[in-house]
Amino acid sequence: MFIIILTISIVIVYFYITDYYSFFEKLGYPCVKPSFPFGSFKNVGRSEHISEFMRREYENFKDKGPAFGVYQVFRRTLVLTDLDVIKDVLVKRFDIFHSHGVDLEYSNDKLFHSLFFVDGQRWKDMRAILTPVFSSSKIRLMFPSISKQSDRLIEYIKEACGNKDCCELVHIYSSYTTELIANVAFGLDTECFGKPENEFYKAAYEFLNPTTSERVKALVMISFPKIAKLLGMSLSSKGTKEFFNKVVRDNIEYRMKNNIHRNDLFQRLISILHNQTKMTFDEVVANCYFFLLAGFETSSSTLTFCSYELALNQDVQDRLREEIFEVLETHNGEVTYEAIMEMKYLEMVFLETIRKYPILEAQTRRAAKDYQIPNSKLVIPAGTVVLIPTIGFNYDETHHYEPEKFDPERFNKENVKAREPFVFLPFSEGPRFCIGNRFGPIQTKIALVKLLKNFSIHPCSKTSIPLEISPSSYLQAPKCGMWLKLENLY
C-alpha cells in the first residue's frame, strides 16, 4: 500500500512540476531553461549574483522577442526587453502595472508597511504625503546635517586609514550613510564608525546581507504571501521591530518635551503623524525603516564602486578633482549645496558609476489585468510579475559604446541627447520612480567632493581586479570588501 501511495505521489508531483515549468512555453515566450528545485536560478545566490544572471540572460534573449521567462525558484517572472513595452509598463499603462508585486504589505510584518511595499489607493495617498518631504527645498534645508556627517567621514578616514598601504572602505562608507540616515530620518546621533556592533548599523547591514535561511524565508514570503501570513512569518526579528518602534517613539517624545524643531526627514514625519488622518504610527516607523534600508546601501555602494573606478582611472579622478577645486573657488572654498549642483563632471561620474553598478539589477511590476503586447499575439496574464532588466540595458553595446569601460563622457549633453529614452533608468520612470532621487545623489556627491579634496585614491596590493561580486547579497557588493589606498593630499 505504502509503495502505491508513494508512486502516485511521485507521479502527481512530477506532473505538477512539468506543468509548472511549461507555463511560458504555453504562452509563447522563450525562457531560461528551468530545472528542479531552483528553476532558472541554478547558481544564483551561490556562485553568481542575480545581477550577473540578469545581464547574461538579457544578452542571450534580447533578440528573441519582447520578453522572456525566468523561473525564480517558486516565482514565474517575465523579463521585458522591448523598450515600447517597458514604456507602457512604467508609464502609459500604470493603471495595469502599478504594483511592485512584493506582497509584504499583507504580511504580519508592520516594518514593511512602507511606500515601496504598499499598493493601490494606500500607495497613492502615501506617495502624495511623502513627496513634499523629498523636495529640493527640503533637501537644501537638510544640507547642513548632511555636510556635518560627511565631515565625520573624512575625519574617520584620516584616523583609520591615514596613509596606510590598504584600507577597507565598504564598512567605512556604510557607517557614514547609516549615521547620516539615522540622523536625518530618525533624529538620532549614532556613532557607527569603527563600531560594527552598533544596533542601527547591524539592523541595516544584516537585512541586506542575509544568511541562506533568511533568503529562503524572504523568497517564501514573497512567493506565497498568504501562507506566510497564516504561518505568522516575519522578515524582521521581534527585537528589530521593538528597537525601531522604541527609537521613533522616544525621539518624538524627546522633541516634543524639549520643543526641538529640526530641518530633517524625521520632523516632517512627526508633522504628518500629528495630522492623524494621514499616517499611522506603524506606517511612520515603517517608512523611517525603509529610508534607512534605501539610503544606507544605495549610497554606500555607489561610493564604494565609484572609489574603485576612480582608483583605476586616474585621468577621471584628476579631472574630477580639478572641477571640484575650480567650482569651490567660486564659493569661497565652501562645499555648499549650490556648489555641488554646479559640478557637471561630478554628475557624469555619478551616473557612469550607477550605469556600471546599478543599485537594482531590475525594476519589478505586477500586471493587475491581462495586457496584450502591441503588434504581437503575446499576452502578459493578470498576476504575472514583470522585470525591467536595467543592468542588461546598461551593458548593451547597441546603447552604450564599450560598455565595460568607465567613461563619464557617455553622459555629456550630446551623448545623453542621442540615447533612446528608457534605455537608462537609474531611478526608474513613471509615477513610481525613486522618491529619494535627490537625496541619494546629494549624500553620495558631498562625500565624493570631500574625499577628493582631501585624498588621492589608488589601487593597493589587496584590491581585487577584476572586481568580484558577492553572490549572496541582495544588492551588488564586492565579494572581498573594497581595499584601496587613500593618500592624504596635504
Ligand code: HEM
Ligand atoms: C543612488 C541612490 C538611489 C538609487 C539609484 C535608487 C533607485 C531606486 C529605484 C530603481 C527604485 C525603483 C523604482 C521603481 O520601481 O520604478 C527606487 C524606489 C524607491 N526608492 Fe530609491 N534609490 C536611491 C536612493 C534612495 C534613497 C536615499 C531613498 C530614501 C531615503 C529612496 C527611497 C525609495 C523609495 C521610498 C522607493 C519606492 C517608491 C515607490 O514605490 O513609490 N531611494 N529607488
